[in-house]
Amino acid sequence: MDFRDLENAGLNETEAKVYLAALELGETTVSRIAQKSKVKRTTVYLYIDLLKQKGMISTAKRGKKITFIAEDPRKLEEVLEEKKNRLSRIMPELLTFVKLFDKKPEIRFYEGLEGIREVYRDTLHYPDKEICMWCSESYATDFDEDFLLNFYVPARKNKKISVRVMWPDLQIFRDLAKNDINHLRKSKLFPSNLFKIGIEMCVYGKNKINIISYKEQFAVILESQVIHDSFKSIFETMWISNIPA
Numbered sequence: 001m002d003f004r005d006l007e008n009a010g011l012n013e014t015e016a017k018v019y020l021a022a023l024e025l026g027e028t029t030v031s032r033i034a035q036k037s038k039v040k041r042t043t044v045y046l047y048i049d050l051l052k053q054k055g056m057i058s059t060a061k062r063g064k065k066i067t068f069i070a071e072d073p074r075k076l077e078e079v080l081e082e083k084k085n086r087l088s089r090i091m092p093e094l095l096t097f098v099k100l101f102d103k104k105p106e107i108r109f110y111e112g113l114e115g116i117r118e119v120y121r122d123t124l125h126y127p128d129k130e131i132c133m134w135c136s137e138s139y140a141t142d143f144d145e146d147f148l149l150n151f152y153v154p155a156r157k158n159k160k161i162s163v164r165v166m167w168p169d170l171q172i173f174r175d176l177a178k179n180d181i182n183h184l185r186k187s188k189l190f191p192s193n194l195f196k197i198g199i200e201m202c203v204y205g206k207n208k209i210n211i212i213s214y215k216e217q218f219a220v221i222l223e224s225q226v227i228h229d230s231f232k233s234i235f236e237t238m239w240i241s242n243i244p245a
Contacts, residue, residue, distance in 0.1 A: 011056075011076075014039060018047045019056055022070035027060060029067055105224030112217050113144060119212060119219045120152050123204045127159035132203040132235045135165055139200055140172045142214035157184050166238060168192040188239060203231045 011019060021037035022028060030048065034041040048068060051057040055075055060067045110119050123131055156163070162184050167173035169189040177187040200212040207228045212219040 014043065014047050015051060015056075018044055019051055019070055022048075022057055022068055023073065027067045027069045029065070033068065105222055105227060107223075108221045110219045110221070116143065116212055116214070116217065116219050117147055119210050119221055120147075122208070122210070122221055123202060124152075124155055124159055124161065126205045127161060129161055129205065131156075131161060131163045132232060132239075133163060133165040134197060134199075134201045134235070135167050135173075136197045136199060136214075137168055137170060137172070138198060138214040140176070153183055160184070162186075164188070164235075164239065166190055166195070166235075168195040168197075190238075201231070203228060203235055 017037040017039055018033060021033045021039075025032055025036055030041055030044050033039075033048075034044045037044065039047070048057055052059070055078070056071050058069050058071060060069060110116060164186045166188050167177070167190070169192050173187070173189060177189070179185075180187050198213070198215070200210075200214070202210045202212075204210070205228075207225040208221060208223050209228055209231050210219060210221045
């Protein structure tokens with residue numbers, strides 16, 4: 001028998017070597033187990049204690065001499081069954097932790113212009129839905145205009161994904177707003193002295209938001225129902241406000 005067979009039965013490598021040596025030798029001493037298993041004598045003492053705790057090895061005293069006896073191999077079945085029973089008892093508690101993990105938001109990070117393009121592409125996975133956006137001046141000055149006009153907007157329109165967007169009240173965005181109907185978009189301008197954000201944020205899909213920093217060429221997609229709904233509520237509150245442009 002190879003000690004690896006015992007590893008598969010739940011013992012680690014050294015435990016398996018020590019137990020198998022003791023089993024083959026019968027009632028024996030630490031020295032003989034060490035010689036047979038090729039495990040250092042000091043280590044054999046340690047693992048004999050571990051195997052005794054598992055009920056796999058017992059001791060006998062012959063006068064002043066202490067010997068060790070490997071228990072019936074069927075004891076392994078009992079050990080494994082006990083482990084299974086212990087696991088079954090704590091499984092409900094373990095599953096409670098899993099449920100908590102499931103509730104944590106999923107966050108993905110993207111870098112570089114291509115990373116930002118990938119974040120845009122993710123919004124195209126939800127046809128016939130709406131995107132709610134906050135945009136900064138950086139949207140018009142620091143990103144890929146060709147990608148936006150020649151790929152993203154046509155693809156978004158083709159999937160019938162509408163957009164509501166909030167811009168700072170700057171001439172460049174007044175000009176963009178003139179194309180709202182053609183771009184399947186509704187725009188709202190806010191005083192640029194108040195609307196001072198340096199990033200873009202989108203609320204989209206069932207439970208997603210993205211945040212983009214064009215100047216830093218960095219973006220994240222965050223998937224969380226609670227955060228998505230909270231940002232959507234903020235957007236709707238701002239959208240119906242009567243702040244003069």
